[in-house]
Amino acid sequence: MTRPQGLSARLKLTFSYAGLVMLAGSLLITVAWVFALRWLPNSAPMKGAKPMAPDAPGTGGTTPIVLILGPSRSDLMRGFAPAAAVAVLALLVLGLVGGWFLAGRMLAPLTRITEATRQAATGSLSHRIELEGSNDEFRELADAFDAMLAQLEAHVAEQRRFAANASHELRTPLAVTQSLLDAARDDPHRDTARLIERLHAVNTRAIDLTAALLLLTRANQRSFAREEVDLSLMAEEAAETLLPLAEKRGLAIETAGGVAPAVGSPALLLQLATNLVHNAIVHNLPGRGTVWVSTEAGPDGVGLTVENTGGHLAPALVATLTEPFQRGTERVQNDHGGVGLGLAIVKSITAAHDGTLALAARPDGGLRVTVRLPSARRFPASDAAEARYVPTALLVSR
Known part of the structure; x- marks a missing residue:
């Protein structure tokens, strides 16, 4: 089946990691922004004095109250926004670079499994993945694939031996029959009854062997009620x-x-x-x-x-x-x-x-x-x- 070329799994995971880092960083910056805006005034307070009640009975005067000039929301816009933009950009770069290496490390076992599958598709069943590490999903998949390759290799070897043995066993009665017929042709006075008896025995053996092979095939295919x-x-x-x-x-x-x-x-x-x-x-x-x-x-x-x-x-x-x-x-x-x-x-x-x-x-x-x-x-x-x-x-x- 012809399928259009798409993004690789590693690239998809990289974008996913970068997007998750960007989302988490953006949420954190947004929370800090909202918290700062809640406690800052719209404009900066001015420094000055305010008349107060007499400091002591019978005296009059004022006590100056010094107001410290603090940041306002406009100051936050000028100072915080560029820093937030730089932070978001840094998170994007970190997410892409880190995600690329993390995705490569996570997909390394899958690459080995894919290579083993390609070798098996070419007929090489002796290759094994033998994945190291802890028992995770990739390790279970690799072990299951190795077990499947071992069973396939044993089955193919058994089938080859069976085909060779079956060819030899089927060839033997045919060769015997050919020898008997050649001997009878060269010797016109040969005992016909004995020849027929021996041909019958050889033919019966060939029929029995063929029937056994057919029965074996039927059992292997499980084609029965x-x-x-x-x-x-x-x-x-x-x-x-x-x-x-x-x-x-x-x-x-x-x-x-x-x-x-x-x-x-x-x-x-x-x-x-x-x-x-x-x-x-x-x-x-x-x-x-x-x-x-x-x-x-x-x-x-x-x-x-x-x-x-x-x-x-x-x-x-x-x-x-x-x-x-x-x-x-x-x-x-x-x-x-x-x-x-x-x-x-x-x-x-x-x-x-x-x-x-x-x-x-x-x-x-x-x-x-x-x-x-x-x-x-x-x-x-x-x-x-x-x-x-x-x-x-x-x-x-x-």
């Missing part, structure tokens, strides 16, 4: 859906908890629960592992916790598991290994529902993932305790 959803039912449905996979791996799934009403998208929250249970099954101890799924509700919100047995995880590794295409200690390449977006999607869905996600390594091995969402209703203390400990289902399969 909100309604009341029982998080415990979502967890139970996810456990029942993935029970055959747990049976195939010889794992046990145990679910417990109570009603956990949240507000959000049923499809996305079901996907969240499914991803958590699936991740707990895949990264487990084959033949002797367990998955625990529990829900709770309380005054501070509702929660879904999924734990699983497994190998010991370092805290540094746990902190990266929610990043896209992270699969733990090793990249799982099988029919149920996923595409590396499970916990990334969980993180995005949780953020889209204004919730929190916490990951922690279990002391005995494995992972504990806790999702907390705002509750759709208020729970009294007694109802919250009851909802926290009532079991809903128990699925055990070996």
Whole structure:
């Protein structure tokens, strides 16, 4: 938008300071003028004598009264007016000069913030203002701007990593497909059924990856309708859906908890629960592992916790598991290994529902993932305790 060039903020503040000084000085001079005029006569008194009563009984005479010649209003006009004009002029100069320096000092932090904003607009997000001094309005603005730049820098770095990883992951099935087709073209007697089976597996993986990317984008954009959803039912449905996979791996799934009403998208929250249970099954101890799924509700919100047995995880590794295409200690390449977006999607869905996600390594091995969402209703203390400990289902399969 093209806007006309106006006065700078520093010049406006300078005029404001000068005008305030002029106003205060003019009021003071006016008060002094009015006070002086009130006690001065219109003209100066004259010196002389006045007959008086006899000074003593039986004698007569006069006592002279000397009248001191004092200033009159006309004298005040001749002497006070030029001095007042000089004083007003001095106040004007002092207001302009002092106001200019004061305005520059006050606006110095704003200049630094403006410079940082221009650098950020050019793509440089590493610059920080780091304003010194006491905690005033400018300091709060600078700190908030620094925090925003830090979040933007982290978000941009995450998006770049995601784009690079997504490109690599999407390129892999295409490259495999191209290799299979080239091999089949060079070998006319190649087993067609096996080729079709491998192409089908590769194509399925590409479709799953594309669907996961679309789901992740949908969660990030928050483009979904909100309604009341029982998080415990979502967890139970996810456990029942993935029970055959747990049976195939010889794992046990145990679910417990109570009603956990949240507000959000049923499809996305079901996907969240499914991803958590699936991740707990895949990264487990084959033949002797367990998955625990529990829900709770309380005054501070509702929660879904999924734990699983497994190998010991370092805290540094746990902190990266929610990043896209992270699969733990090793990249799982099988029919149920996923595409590396499970916990990334969980993180995005949780953020889209204004919730929190916490990951922690279990002391005995494995992972504990806790999702907390705002509750759709208020729970009294007694109802919250009851909802926290009532079991809903128990699925055990070996």
